[in-house]
Amino acid sequence: MxxxxxxxxxxxxxxxxxxxxRLTGTHEEAQRMAQDICIEQTVEFPEDLLPxxxxxxxxxxxxxxxxxxxxxRFEAVISFADETTGYExxxxxxxxxxxxxxxxxxxxxxxxxxxxxxxxxxGPQFGQDGLRRRLNAFDRPLLSTALKPMGLxxxxxxxxxxxxxxxxxxxxxxxxxxxxxxxxxWRERVLRCADAVARANAQTGGHSLYMPNLSAPxxxxxxxxxxxxxxxxxxxxxxxxLTGFDAVRALASAAGPGLPVMSHxxxxxxxxxxxxxGISHGALFGHIMRLAGADATxxxxxxGRFSFRREECLQIAQAATLPMGDVAPMFPAPGGGMxxxxxxxxxxxxxxxxxxxxxxxxxxxxxxxxxxxxxxxxALDTYRK
Amino acid sequence: MxxxxxxxxxxxxxxxxxxxxRLTGTHEEAQRMAQDICIEQTVEFPEDLLPxxxxxxxxxxxxxxxxxxxxxRFEAVISFADETTGYExxxxxxxxxxxxxxxxxxxxxxxxxxxxxxxxxxGPQFGQDGLRRRLNAFDRPLLSTALKPMGLxxxxxxxxxxxxxxxxxxxxxxxxxxxxxxxxxWRERVLRCADAVARANAQTGGHSLYMPNLSAPxxxxxxxxxxxxxxxxxxxxxxxxLTGFDAVRALASAAGPGLPVMSHxxxxxxxxxxxxxGISHGALFGHIMRLAGADATxxxxxxGRFSFRREECLQIAQAATLPMGDVAPMFPAPGGGMxxxxxxxxxxxxxxxxxxxxxxxxxxxxxxxxxxxxxxxxALDTYRK
Numbered sequence: 075m076x077x078x079x080x081x082x083x084x085x086x087x088x089x090x091x092x093x094x095x096r097l098t099g100t101h102e103e104a105q106r107m108a109q110d111i112c113i114e115q116t117v118e119f120p121e122d123l124l125p126x127x128x129x130x131x132x133x134x135x136x137x138x139x140x141x142x143x144x145x146x147r148f149e150a151v152i153s154f155a156d157e158t159t160g161y162e163x164x165x166x167x168x169x170x171x172x173x174x175x176x177x178x179x180x181x182x183x184x185x186x187x188x189x190x191x192x193x194x195x196x197g198p199q200f201g202q203d204g205l206r207r208r209l210n211a212f213d214r215p216l217l218s219t220a221l222k223p224m225g226l227x228x229x230x231x232x233x234x235x236x237x238x239x240x241x242x243x244x245x246x247x248x249x250x251x252x253x254x255x256x257x258x259x260w261r262e263r264v265l266r267c268a269d270a271v272a273r274a275n276a277q278t279g280g281h282s283l284y285m286p287n288l289s290a291p292x293x294x295x296x297x298x299x300x301x302x303x304x305x306x307x308x309x310x311x312x313x314x315x316l317t318g319f320d321a322v323r324a325l326a327s328a329a330g331p332g333l334p335v336m337s338h339x340x341x342x343x344x345x346x347x348x349x350x351x352g353i354s355h356g357a358l359f360g361h362i363m364r365l366a367g368a369d370a371t372x373x374x375x376x377x378g379r380f381s382f383r384r385e386e387c388l389q390i391a392q393a394a395t396l397p398m399g400d401v402a403p404m405f406p407a408p409g410g411g412m413x414x415x416x417x418x419x420x421x422x423x424x425x426x427x428x429x430x431x432x433x434x435x436x437x438x439x440x441x442x443x444x445x446x447x448x449x450x451x452x453a454l455d456t457y458r459k
Numbered sequence: 460m461x462x463x464x465x466x467x468x469x470x471x472x473x474x475x476x477x478x479x480x481r482l483t484g485t486h487e488e489a490q491r492m493a494q495d496i497c498i499e500q501t502v503e504f505p506e507d508l509l510p511x512x513x514x515x516x517x518x519x520x521x522x523x524x525x526x527x528x529x530x531x532r533f534e535a536v537i538s539f540a541d542e543t544t545g546y547e548x549x550x551x552x553x554x555x556x557x558x559x560x561x562x563x564x565x566x567x568x569x570x571x572x573x574x575x576x577x578x579x580x581x582g583p584q585f586g587q588d589g590l591r592r593r594l595n596a597f598d599r600p601l602l603s604t605a606l607k608p609m610g611l612x613x614x615x616x617x618x619x620x621x622x623x624x625x626x627x628x629x630x631x632x633x634x635x636x637x638x639x640x641x642x643x644x645w646r647e648r649v650l651r652c653a654d655a656v657a658r659a660n661a662q663t664g665g666h667s668l669y670m671p672n673l674s675a676p677x678x679x680x681x682x683x684x685x686x687x688x689x690x691x692x693x694x695x696x697x698x699x700x701l702t703g704f705d706a707v708r709a710l711a712s713a714a715g716p717g718l719p720v721m722s723h724x725x726x727x728x729x730x731x732x733x734x735x736x737g738i739s740h741g742a743l744f745g746h747i748m749r750l751a752g753a754d755a756t757x758x759x760x761x762x763g764r765f766s767f768r769r770e771e772c773l774q775i776a777q778a779a780t781l782p783m784g785d786v787a788p789m790f791p792a793p794g795g796g797m798x799x800x801x802x803x804x805x806x807x808x809x810x811x812x813x814x815x816x817x818x819x820x821x822x823x824x825x826x827x828x829x830x831x832x833x834x835x836x837x838a839l840d841t842y843r844k
Contacts, residue, residue, distance in 0.1 A: 076826040077622050082610060084642055117608030118634055120819040123826065124608060132610035157641055158609065164674050164701040165638035168725055172635065172698070175728030176765050223502030223509060224543065225467060225517035237462050249503055250557065253550035256542055257469055289549050292705040293681055293714045313557070316549040318703030320677040329678045340553055343560030344737040345729045352729040380561050434505040441461040441508065 081126035089190040090153040092137060093170050097148045098179035098350045101141070104148035107180065108136045111150070114173045116158055131155065147350075149183065161194040163320045163366060171353060182353040184393075185361055192399035198369045199326045200334045201402025202395075202427055205369050208308065208334065209244045210281040214458045215421065216429040217242070217450060218336075218407060219436055221267065222249035228258040232266035234443060238436070239274030239282040241447025245370075245429065246271055247311045248287035250338045260286070261301065268306035283308025285336055288317075288325070295321055296329060303331035309369070310334070315341030319366045326367030336407065337368035346386075355386040360393020363404070370405035370429050375420075378410025384423065391424055405429045414453035421457050430454070466511035474575040475538040477522060478555050482533045483564035483735045486526070489533035492565065493521045496535070499558045501543055516540065532735075534568065546579040548705045548751060556738060567738040570746055577784035583754045584711045585719045586787025587780075587812055590754050593693065593719065594629045595666040599843045600806065601814040602627070602835060603721075603792060604821055606652065607634035613643040617651035619828060623821070624659030624667040626832025630755075630814065631656055632696045633672035635723045645671070646686065653691030668693025670721055673702075673710070680706055681714060688716035694754070695719070700726030704751045711752030721792065722753035731771075740771040745778020748789070755790035755814050760805075763795025769808065776809055790814045799838035806842050815839070 095111060097104040112134030113121055121129065137151040159166040174180050187195070198204075206212050219238055221231045231252075238246045246267070254260040264286045271284040288310045290298040295317060299310055310333050314322050325335050339359060345352040346359075353362075355373070363371040371394060374380030376387050391406040406424060409431030420430065436446045480496060482489040497519030498506055506514065522536040544551040559565050572580070583589075591597050604623055606616045616637075623631045631652070639645040649671045656669040673695045675683040680702060684695055695718050699707050710720050724744060730737040731744075738747075740758070748756040756779060759765030761772050776791040791809060794816030805815065821831045 077619055077828045078822065078826055079615060084610060116636065117610060118636060119608040120822070123819065123822050128608060128610050132608070160638040160640040162638055162674065162676060168636060168674070168698065168701055172725035175726050176724060176759055177728065178732055178766055223504040223513060223517070225469060225502060225513050230464060234462055251501065251503060251553060253545035253547055255545040289547065289553070291547060292703060292709040296678055313553065316553055316703060318677060318701060318706065321703065324677040339561060340557035341560050343562065347563055347736050348733050351732050374561055381563055434508065437463065437508050441463055443462045
C-alpha cells in the first residue's frame with residue numbers, strides 16, 4: 075500500500091523570495107549543493123519519491139549559479155515559495171538556513187523578500203527617523219555608551235547613567251552582561267537608571283534615553299519589557315542570539331511596550347567568523363536584524379578589539395538602510411575602537427546616520443565620564459551637517 | 460571627578476563554574492586570549508581601570524592553560540562566579556560564549572556547573588526514564604520518524620501519522636519545517652495527527668506519541684504548546700536556534716504544558732562546523748540542550764547526508780547521559796542514514812538508550828510506511844536487551 079498521494083494540487087500564490095548562497099566546491103559539487111539546498115530547506119525528502127507537483131511548487135528552485143572570482147567558489151540564487159515560511163520569522167529563518175547550517179561550505183550572502191512576504195514584517199517601529207525624533211537630534215551622528223562594569227550596584231550604575239546623560243550621551247544602555255544579578259537586580263537597576271537619566275534630562279533640557287538590557291526568562295520577556303517602559307526606560311537592548319530573533323519582532327510588535335530596540339550581537343559570532351560558512355555580516359547583523367524589528371544594530375567596529383573588517387562593517391551599514399519595501403531603515407551602531415581622533419574616519423565610513431557606541435574609553439583620563447562624554451560630543455559636533 | 464568607586468565589596472558565595480575553551484595561537488597568544496575571555500565575558504572593561512576587588516571576584520579566572528597535541532592549540536579552563544549568570548539560562552550562555560563568539564580562534568569544549576548553580580536548572584522534565592514510561596518501552600532502543608514532505612495537507616500528514624503508529628514507531632514528530640503554512644495549518648494539523656495516533660494506539664494497544672513542531676511567534680509559543688497538549692500531542696519538537704534556548708527551559712518548566720521536549724539542531728550548524736571556533740558538538744547538542752530541558756536531542760547521525768563524525772556523535776551521546784547533579788539524562792536522537800543493515804553498528808555506538816530517527820527511508824520499497832516501520836521495529840527487536 076502506497077501511502078503518499080500520487081500528485082498534489084496546492085493553491086500557492088506564485089510569489090517567491092530569493093536567498094543568495096556562496097558555495098564552496100567544484101562546479102559539479104556546487105550544482106549538487108544548490109539542488110540539495112532546494113530540497114533540504116523545504117520538503118527534506120528523497121527527490122525520487124516526491125509526489126508529482128512538489129518539485130515545481132514546494133521545493134526551492136535554482137535561479138542562477140555563477141562562478142565567483144575565487145577558485146571553487148560559486149554564487150547560487152535560490153528562490154522559495156513565500157508560503158513555505160508560513161509568514162512567520164522563525165520559519166523564514168529556518169527556510170533560509172535551518173538544516174543546511176549543518177552542511178559545510180554554504181554561506182548565506184543575502185536575501186531578497188518579495189513585496190508580498192515583506193507585508194508580513196513590520197520591521198523597526200521607530201527606525202532612524204523615529205529614534206531621532208525621540209532624541210531630538212536631527213543633524214548629527216548619535217552617541218551611545220554602556221553602563222558597566224558588571225559588579226557595580228544598581229545605585230553606582232545609576233550614578234554613571236546620570237553623569238553620561240549630563241555629558242550629552244544620547245543612548246545610555248546597560249552593558250549586555252547586566253541581567254538580573256544579585257549585585258544589581260534588574261528591577262532596581264532599571265528604576266534607578268531611568269530615574270537618573272530623567273533627572274539629568276530635566277537639568278540639561280536634553281533627551282537622553284536609558285535602554286536596559288532585556289535578558290529575561292523567555293516566558294517573562296514581554297513582561298519585563300513592559301515593566302521597563304513603566305519604569306521610564308527609553309528603549310531596550312536585546313541579544314537575539316540569546317532570546318531568539320523572534321523576540322525582537324515580538325518586542326517591536328503591538329504586544330510590546332512601544333520602545334525602540336537595539337540589538338546586540340552576543341552569541342552570534344560563530345555565524346560570521348568563517349568566510350565560507352554561516353551568514354554574511356550584512357545579512358545577519360543588517361538585513362535579518364532589521365527585518366526582525368531592531369531600530370539599531372550593535373556590531374563590533376573595525377579597528378577595535380574585535381576582528382570585523384571595514385568592508386564587513388560597511389555591508390552591515392548598507393543593509394541597515396537599503397530600500398526594503400515599507401520597512402524603515404535602522405541605525406548601524408558600531409562599537410569599539412572609537413576615539414576623538416577617529417571621528418573623521420568613522421564619519422567618512424558611516425556618514426551621519428550612525429550611532430557610535432563608546433564604552434571603556436569614556437572612563438579614561440581620570441575617569442570623569444561626564445567630561446569625557448562632553449569631549450566626545452564636541453568632537454562629533456564639529457562635523458555637524 | 461572620578462566616577463567609579465575606588466573599591467567594591469561584593470557579597471558573593473565563592474561558588475564558581477568552569478568552562479573549557481580550545482584556543483588557537485602561540486603559547487603567548489593563548490595566555491592573552493585566556494585573560495581576555497576572563498574580562499570580555501564579565502566586566503567587559505579595561506582591566507587597568509577596574510576598581511579594586513573586581514578582578515579577584517567578578518572577572519573570570521584562568522584555572523589552567525595546557526598545550527594540546529596539535530600545534531598552536533591550547534586548552535584553557537576558566538572559572539566564573541556563579542553570580543555572574545544571575546541564575547538564568549540566557550545570561551549563563553552569555554557568560555560562556557557571548558561576546559567572545561565574535562573573536563576568532565576560541566571554541567567552547569565543555570562546561571562544568573557548580574552544584575549550587577545546577578540547583579537553578581531543572582533540566583529535562585521526563586528524561587530517559589520518564590519518556591520510556593510514557594512509551595511503555597523499557598528494554599529496547601526507540602524509533603522516531605518525521606511527518607513530511609512539507610506541502611502535504613493536514614489530512615494527508617495525519618494519514619501518515621496513523622500508518623507510522625500502526626507500524627510501531629514510538630515517536631512520530633512533525634518535520635521541523637512544518638510550521639503554520641497555509642497548506643497544513645498548525646492547529647488543524649495538530650488536531651488531526653494527534654487524533655490519528657490515538658486511533659492507531661487504540662487499535663494496536665500501542666503507546667506511540669505525536670510530537671508537533673512548535674514553531675510559533677515568540678509571544679505565542681507557550682500558548683501553542685498548551686493548545687498542542689489539549690489537542691492530544693504527546694510531546695513537542697523545538698529548534699532552540701530559532702526560538703532561543705530559554706524557550707526549551709520555559710516549555711519544560713511549570714509554565715509549560717507538561718510534555719516531553721525534543722530539540723532540533725536547525726540554524727545551529729555554524730557553531731560546530733569549524734574545529735577551532737564555536738562550540739563543541741558535545742557541549743552544544745549535549746550539555747546545553749540537556750541543561751535547557753530537552754528530553755531528547757536530535758542531531759545528524761554519522762554516515763548520513765550530514766558531516767558529523769562518529770566521535771562527534773558519541774560526544775553528544777555522552778553529554779546526554781553523564782552525571783550532572785539532579786539533572787536527568789536525556790536521549791540522544793541521531794537522525795539520518797539509518798537502515799536495517801546498520802542496526803548492529805548503531806547499537807554498538809549508542810547502546811540501547813537511544814532514539815533512532817528515520818525519515819525518508821521509511822517511504823522506500825513501494826512507500827508502504829506501515830510495513831517499512833514494522834520491518835525496522837523487527838530489525839531493532841532482534842537486539843532487545
